[in-house]
Amino acid sequence: MSGQRKRRADAELNRARIIASARRIYREQGPGASLEAIAADARVGSATLYRHFPTRSDLRTAVLTARMAEVEEVLSAVELEPDPWVAVASYLRHLAAEPDHTFLDALVTPPATTTEVTGYRERIRARVDALLARADAAGLLRAAYTVDDMNVFLFAHAKAVSSPYVDTAAGDRLLADYLAGIHGPGTPADRVG
Secondary structure: OOHHHHHHHHHHHHHHHHHHHHHHHHHHHOOOOOHHHHHHHHOOOHHHHHHHOOOHHHHHHHHHHHHHHHHHHHHHHHHOOOOHHHHHHHHHHHHHHOOOHHHHHHHHOOOOOOHHHHHHHHHHHHHHHHHHHHHHHOOOEOOOOOHHHHHHHHHHHHHHHOOOOOOHHHHHHHHHHHHHHHEOOOOOHHHOO
């Protein structure tokens, strides 16, 4: 490997580590977390962080677009599910398994950010709307249930499970109870949770 290619590979590895660290620390401390703490967690110097992300907004955008790309991959998988209820429940389980306030904020509230984040947000909302419409048409979803309803639950769930006083089992029960509450009359009881 030539010296220049090795430097590029190292730079990409540093960038990926910074994004992963920022995502983890944002989840714990919110988007106002210390950039120095993120750099330390990523095992890079502050200068390296700033070389990749000159502003806090640049780092936030990179974290959001990485997470939104993952969510689009999840949507691609659940959209292939022939059973509309399983598709909706699988999508909810995925998002509930990895609570992320920064992502949820960007999904619900148009932040002052890039057109790339806006594009992801609009695509995700449209795809989730289509997922819900499919389940609703099959009578498997409570009437008038919307993507906004789902997002409110995801916010509440993320807040609850991020508490040190709520154990994993309680978070799982909360999700199961929620799924039971949104299923439509056409959903067999053994498929609700």
